[in-house]
Amino acid sequence: MKRVTIRDVSEKAGVSTAAVSYVLNGREGKVSSETVAKVRKAVEELNYIPDFSARSLANNKSKLIGVVIPQTEERKQLLLQNPFYSELVCGIEARLRQSGYHMILSGVEKGEGYLDTSMQRNLDGAIITGIYQESFYEDLKKVRMPIVLIDSYINDSYFDSVGIDDELGGYMATKHLIDNGHTNIALVTGLIRKDGVVEKRFLGYKRALKEAGLFYNPDYVFEHSVTYEYGREAGKLIASKQMEITAAFATSDLMAMGVMQGVRDEGREVPTHISVIGFDDISVARISTPPLTTIRQDAVAKGIMAAERLLSAIGHTEAYRSFEPLVMPLELIDRRSVLRIGGSAE
Amino acid sequence: MKRVTIRDVSEKAGVSTAAVSYVLNGREGKVSSETVAKVRKAVEELNYIPDFSARSLANNKSKLIGVVIPQTEERKQLLLQNPFYSELVCGIEARLRQSGYHMILSGVEKGEGYLDTSMQRNLDGAIITGIYQESFYEDLKKVRMPIVLIDSYINDSYFDSVGIDDELGGYMATKHLIDNGHTNIALVTGLIRKDGVVEKRFLGYKRALKEAGLFYNPDYVFEHSVTYEYGREAGKLIASKQMEITAAFATSDLMAMGVMQGVRDEGREVPTHISVIGFDDISVARISTPPLTTIRQDAVAKGIMAAERLLSAIGHTEAYRSFEPLVMPLELIDRRSVLRIGGSAE
DNA sequence: TTGTATGCGTTATCAT
DNA sequence: ATGATAACGCATACAA
Numbered sequence: 001m002k003r004v005t006i007r008d009v010s011e012k013a014g015v016s017t018a019a020v021s022y023v024l025n026g027r028e029g030k031v032s033s034e035t036v037a038k039v040r041k042a043v044e045e046l047n048y049i050p051d052f053s054a055r056s057l058a059n060n061k062s063k064l065i066g067v068v069i070p071q072t073e074e075r076k077q078l079l080l081q082n083p084f085y086s087e088l089v090c091g092i093e094a095r096l097r098q099s100g101y102h103m104i105l106s107g108v109e110k111g112e113g114y115l116d117t118s119m120q121r122n123l124d125g126a127i128i129t130g131i132y133q134e135s136f137y138e139d140l141k142k143v144r145m146p147i148v149l150i151d152s153y154i155n156d157s158y159f160d161s162v163g164i165d166d167e168l169g170g171y172m173a174t175k176h177l178i179d180n181g182h183t184n185i186a187l188v189t190g191l192i193r194k195d196g197v198v199e200k201r202f203l204g205y206k207r208a209l210k211e212a213g214l215f216y217n218p219d220y221v222f223e224h225s226v227t228y229e230y231g232r233e234a235g236k237l238i239a240s241k242q243m244e245i246t247a248a249f250a251t252s253d254l255m256a257m258g259v260m261q262g263v264r265d266e267g268r269e270v271p272t273h274i275s276v277i278g279f280d281d282i283s284v285a286r287i288s289t290p291p292l293t294t295i296r297q298d299a300v301a302k303g304i305m306a307a308e309r310l311l312s313a314i315g316h317t318e319a320y321r322s323f324e325p326l327v328m329p330l331e332l333i334d335r336r337s338v339l340r341i342g343g344s345a346e
Numbered sequence: 347m348k349r350v351t352i353r354d355v356s357e358k359a360g361v362s363t364a365a366v367s368y369v370l371n372g373r374e375g376k377v378s379s380e381t382v383a384k385v386r387k388a389v390e391e392l393n394y395i396p397d398f399s400a401r402s403l404a405n406n407k408s409k410l411i412g413v414v415i416p417q418t419e420e421r422k423q424l425l426l427q428n429p430f431y432s433e434l435v436c437g438i439e440a441r442l443r444q445s446g447y448h449m450i451l452s453g454v455e456k457g458e459g460y461l462d463t464s465m466q467r468n469l470d471g472a473i474i475t476g477i478y479q480e481s482f483y484e485d486l487k488k489v490r491m492p493i494v495l496i497d498s499y500i501n502d503s504y505f506d507s508v509g510i511d512d513e514l515g516g517y518m519a520t521k522h523l524i525d526n527g528h529t530n531i532a533l534v535t536g537l538i539r540k541d542g543v544v545e546k547r548f549l550g551y552k553r554a555l556k557e558a559g560l561f562y563n564p565d566y567v568f569e570h571s572v573t574y575e576y577g578r579e580a581g582k583l584i585a586s587k588q589m590e591i592t593a594a595f596a597t598s599d600l601m602a603m604g605v606m607q608g609v610r611d612e613g614r615e616v617p618t619h620i621s622v623i624g625f626d627d628i629s630v631a632r633i634s635t636p637p638l639t640t641i642r643q644d645a646v647a648k649g650i651m652a653a654e655r656l657l658s659a660i661g662h663t664e665a666y667r668s669f670e671p672l673v674m675p676l677e678l679i680d681r682r683s684v685l686r687i688g689g690s691a692e
Numbered sequence: 693t694t695g696t697a698t699g700c701g702t703t704a705t706c707a708t
Numbered sequence: 709a710t711g712a713t714a715a716c717g718c719a720t721a722c723a724a
Contacts, residue, residue: 003701007701016710016712017711022710035709051468053398053408054702056702057702058702062399064450071440077439083427104448105449106439106449116395119349119395121398289634352717356695362695363696366718401719402718403718404719
């Protein structure tokens with residue numbers, strides 16, 4: 001299929017390429033309505049489709065957004081297995097497409113930069129989730145394109161960001177357990193990295209403890225990787241050891257599901273023997289046995305808002321730095337995995 | 347950050363732009379090793395990054411692959427909620443990136459073409475999953491780029507394809523139930539569309555029935571949408587009605603999970619009262635209660651193979667039509683959701 | 693082996 | 709209002 005160029009259109013319509021370019025880009029005010037009609041007709045008949053590569057070369061706009069999500073360390077595959085990221089991506093893509101943008105979805109080798117990609121592709125902007133080493137963000141800044149960080153506590157006014165109040169979330173979860181009479185509460189979590197979301201949730205956990213006059217016991221924190229498998233392992237430990245633990249706060253639903261299974265592996269029941277509360281409210285949380293009590297955040301909405309912000313930043317050149325970080329709401333979803341114990345009042 | 351061009355590099359190195367282009371594109375044979383060294387040095391020092399837009403304009407190669415997956419009808423969001431697609435995408439992206447390609451992931455409005463996108467972006471190829479109207483495929487062919495279809499029974503030698511033997515899968519699942527003494531077997535499925543995968547699974551279901559001398563009873567097929575919700579509804583019907591149904595084959599795990607819940611909603615148990623077998627082996631199948639017996643396919647591998655085939659097709663210009671459709675293996679994973687009933691042998 | 697010049701499709705500048 | 713024409717950055721055919 002031979003490519004139809006803007007020149008073909010201009011010839012067919014009997015006008016200049018500039019005129020065609022004008023009507024194609026909505027600057028119809030600069031051209032007579034008669035010319036507009038002729039051009040539209042020619043475009044239609046020739047089935048003209050503009051070449052974004054050429055366009056990008058001419059004006060440095062690609063209508064392309066880079067979306068980065070974390071990947072598994074071993075197999076270098078996207079972390080889409082975690083439904084949380086899937087939903088995020090769904091939201092982003094839908095919103096972007098609605099405005100005529102496309103999304104390049106990729107992971108990034110750890111330690112490697114994203115500068116190459118952004119420059120090669122003339123990206124109009126990027127949405128970054130996950131947490132990377134500092135040099136990664138420095139690179140990003142050099143490119144001078146709008147960037148939205150999701151779930152990042154990088155404190156740099158260059159970046160716009162959307163997230164949740166993770167500290168509050170951790171507090172809410174732990175408080176809920178405490179309100180139900182639990183005093184020996186485990187924390188099951190992925191690696192607690194500086195400025196990461198789990199660190200904040202961890203902080204919230206400690207705050208709730210302290211507020212209730214409970215001691216923080218380091219032996220009660222099970223920290224490893226954000227996987228079902230590790231959650232299960234932790235669950236086994238919690239259920240088997242001669243510990244007084246009666247409840248666990250898992251910093252992600254994926255892990256919470258594992259914890260519940262681990263508890264069962266040891267012949268004990270959730271919530272009869274061990275109560276469990278998760279974080280995220282991924283779709284399986286609703287359908288697990290028992291249905292998981294959790295802190296809900298709306299991942300799809302998060303993705304949509306991130307895209308929204310990015311698009312608006314792309315529109316308003318250089319004025320985009322003025323954004324306040326966007327903090328999305330949280331909600332406690334009380335299902336069946338937490339048991340009220342003791343005789344404590346509400 | 348001012349863009350460093352090939353001209354900057356050539357000047358710094360004291361050679362021509364052609365020389366730079368040669369060493370950058372691996373045609374080092376055309377140039378003295380001394381020049382190569384000078385160029386490499388200059389590239390390094392200037393931190394030169396080629397512009398893919400320009401490259402694309404000059405030689406019609408974009409290093410960009412279009413990946414299309416189905417989307418929800420109502421909200422126009424990607425079907426990534428279904429873990430099956432997530433895994434597919436993971437595999438595709440990982441393999442593509444490994445070869446220096448990027449992926450534009452998108453859904454496509456129903457009825458709308460993909461021709462625009464492919465031409466605008468100068469895509470080097472595309473991977474399509476899902477089933478679309480004929481005109482969609484016709485458009486695709488016009489662009490004359492390599493295309494791999496996943497899970498499609500479009501019979502057109504232009505397209506390469508990777509999939510599984512869905513008929514066999516349906517047969518295996520149904521046969522397994524029959525082998526366990528079941529004779530009244532329901533089918534719970536999404537819309538049975540011509541040339542779609544579920545149609546084939548449906549055919550396999552009927553073949554197993556016929557082979558066992560069982561009658562095909564249209565009242566036993568529950569056909570609607572591929573969702574947990576509908577599965578649940580069907581499960582309720584199956585468990586409540588005064589039917590003789592003792593087992594159900596759900597054409598996707600997502601639905602199978604729903605069926606199990608629906609059965610429970612009616613106060614009955616899986617597999618005690620109703621046996622359930624699914625399809626796909628998504629990750630939650632392993633951790634459901636009870637763990638789901640299912641027909642396993644490896645979605646990640648499917649994605650990797652699709653990407654692999656596409657890349658190879660891109661390499662061998664126009665010779666790519668010679669491919670045989672790739673059929674990936676299937677495996678019955680026997681867990682705990684199917685009960686052996688009656689006194690049948692084997 | 694190396695350099696020059698042209699084309700790729702579009703936008704934007706500048707005359708007309 | 710409209711139409712030439714020069715970038716944009718790279719690859720490559722061709723000349724040296």
